[in-house]
Amino acid sequence: MTIIKKTAAELAALIASGEASAVEVAQAHLDRIAAVEGSVKAFVHVEPETTLAQARAVDDRRAAGETLGPLAGVPIAHKDVFTTSDMPTTCSSKILEGWRPPYDATVTRRLREAGLVILGKTNMDEFAMGSSTENSAYGPSHNPWDLGKIPGGSSGGSSAAVAAYEAPLATGTDTGGSIRQPAAVTGLVGMKPTYGGSSRYGLIAFASSLDTPGPLARTVLDAALLHEAFSGHDPMDSTSIDQQVPPVVEAARRADVAGLRVGVVKEFGGEGYQPGVLARFHEAVEVLESLGAKVVEVSCPHFTYALPAYYLIAPSECSSNLARFDGMRYGLRVGDDGTRSAEEVMALTRAEGFGDEVKRRIMLGTYALSSGYYDAYYGKAQQVRTLITRDFDAAFEQVDVLVSPTTPTTAFPIGERADDPMAMYLADLCTIPSNLAGNAAISVPCGLADEDSLPVGLQIMAPVLADERVYRVGAAVERALQDRWGGPLLAKAPQL
């Protein structure tokens, strides 16, 4: 049990010093997966032989005297949205069942080269559409804090795996909050880097202008280490920013907020927010103040329109991005019995291969882009997006970071919102603005809500390319709160 409780930074140090081999560390996690996966269901694909072969290769490289990256030998779980050349990639959809991509995503490739060992592919809402993993074709993942609750989504398999100690690190993608919300409801650190700071190549697109790869971890430093390992300019992604990765690891180690100006977003709070969430959030703000930050309230009036704008932009892009899944070249093919036309086979394949939420969004997006409706829907939503970006710009003139609760509520019961898309969409209310504006935002644990003893997340937002700032503030909050709690929040989670 000792190995799996260690942070990625600690594991990396153990492996680097020779106290543990990559194979031992991988095996310990594979054992943990074997023990708890039956109840957590974090993974859609685990392939122990492949994992151990990768771990052996890292040990061999080290034995051969190669200089390896700071996380070499540390295991990682990849959200099933990233292509992996040696494991299937399905986006938790039936339409891609069993598909083995011929190539690695840039994120996968960079981490592989850095010596991270892949434990498997984690469950998600189908094509990253959802906030609970209930939209997975392979069934929901379970929140290790309460197995009857959702682990968040869409990167819910990743959050469940890390919170259940099945993996020390996981990748996720954040389109409207899909890293931060799962991190918040499972007591983890989850980061959405600046859009363009991490490559989307090999990330199976949901909404191209919003999708952002990012890390999930149990500590701010671990998240920063992973962030640094896969980020940076990628010539294969035209929207990737050709600049130095912000000094996130250094910032996570620095962990001070003295003199920093912190803005509390006025629009995020009040009605619809769980009292226990607001209580923990306000405590966290007080902690920041006590650490020397200058706290002010800031109004971002257009944030209220972020959710509706998002539910036009994201479905519009998804309706186009998901058009390629037609059964012609890869994945599921239905109805090809020699009597049907290509068009019929495409329609049957898509009807059977996609789940309800995916179909709902494809239809929404198809409608929103239709001639005659484009200006009223997609066009208008893009205007709102501009206004939200301006709200951020104006806010960051006054303050260095903005803070809010990550989610309005703690983890909800599996099944509770499954038939109520609007209620489900509200889970991303506070996270969506940063996707629309493309700026950096992190969620760090800030305690348990009194009502249900479930984790609450503090969201910290910084300007585009100021990713290091949220790590600095997040690490400071983490340190102060852990002092108060007498250890990591996750230690309070029930034993599995």
Add this chain to the structure above:
Amino acid sequence: MSTETLVPYDEALARYEPVLGIETHIELGTTTKMFCGCATEFGAEPNTQVCPVCLGMPGSLPVTNRAAIEGIIKIGLALNCTIVEWCRFARKNYFYPDMPKNFQISQYDEPLCIDGYLDVEVEGETYRVEIERVHMEEDTGKSLHVGGATGRIHGADFSLVDYNRAGIPLVEIVTKPIVATGDKAPLVARAYATELRELVRALGVSDVRMEQGSMRCDVNVSLMPKGASEWGTRSETKNVNSLRSVERAVRFEIERQAGVLDAGGRVIQETRHFQENTGSTTSGRSKEEAQDYRYFPEPDLVPMAPSREWVEQLRAGQPELPAARRARVTEEWGLAEKELRDIVNAGALDLIEDTIREGADPAAARKWWMNELSRRATEQGADLAELPVTPADVARVSGLVAEGTINDKLARQVFDGVLAGEGSPDEVVEKRGLKVVSDEGQLGTVIDEVIAANPDVADKIRGGKVAAAGALVGAVMKATRGQADAGRARELIIQKLTS
């Protein structure tokens, strides 16, 4: 299969005024595709020039090929367009198996080049064809429908798709409505396509081979009653794969639509397919329920913002364009308009210019290519440029004639040898022994024989009818199988008979 009544062309034009629009797709000759590094070679084994990007595999992303953008800007500049400072790609969404992503990366309301023109000449008249836009997009794969009668997807037993073509950079050039061309409409359409092809070829950005599909025209035609102010409904004819077909398609559509309108009918807005064998068009997909492509800005690509410096640099590097070149050679070679047109139509302009550059006299270069070699090309059913003879060869032959080593008749034999692969002109002259005979001794013997054999003619000459010498010269030429120096022979004959 059609029950259309065609109205004879002249009658149709007496009552209706055609309005044209031409959309031309040109595949750029870049070494790699538009958004990935795959090769673009024509005719490769199916599906061997593909990768995750051009196959639209999940997770793959496009990256714009700078060489393609350079190509389209060159075309835009040559068409007198404005190159915009900022524009975006857009997705055109529709489902078809030969389109890997089920959307095509194209441009919609923000094309890269706008508002240009191309002047074309028809029967001495200049028509200005205005260019609405020139935009960049990617080509689709190629479907092969096996079985069935039509070669189209409906009725086929199965279909195969070759994605080698998917992602090849494609430039679309759209004209504004071409009006007031009257009965010249088919010729203007053809002249436009011809001029555009020459222009793009001169720029060196595409091989513009219509038969291979690297240049494809869609021809829009509508008719309005003479004197009317509102345009009629247009048809869009696809698959127009030769310059001649462009002309025929317009002509046919004028005759067909006039038939529909004369019968009190309504022209349907539809896609039609040109049938090469009959010269007619047949109905394709109806556009009445307009397909909605749901265009929106391509989020996987950043906007294009070609710097003004780059555009000016490309402008400065533009080669001489066909119209300017034609004006220049007309002047330099002293051509009549028809002569120039024949040269252009024969594809001989480059060849003649190169021949002159190799040292030949313009008149001689033109003469050899347009007469002797054109005739041989026609005999062989080949293009002039395909003949195994180079401008340098032609220049050398013309040089040999000029210096008197051979004459025109021998020159033809030299070409025989060169075309038969016997070597360079000098080698052929040497091997076949084709030098002109001007040696007095050698010629004298032959002349004596000819005089002896033609006493009547000889007497005439002796009697002062020097012009009759021509007959004897002919006989000398015949006797020497063309190798005699005709001028020298004439001199010697007259000398022998009058002195």
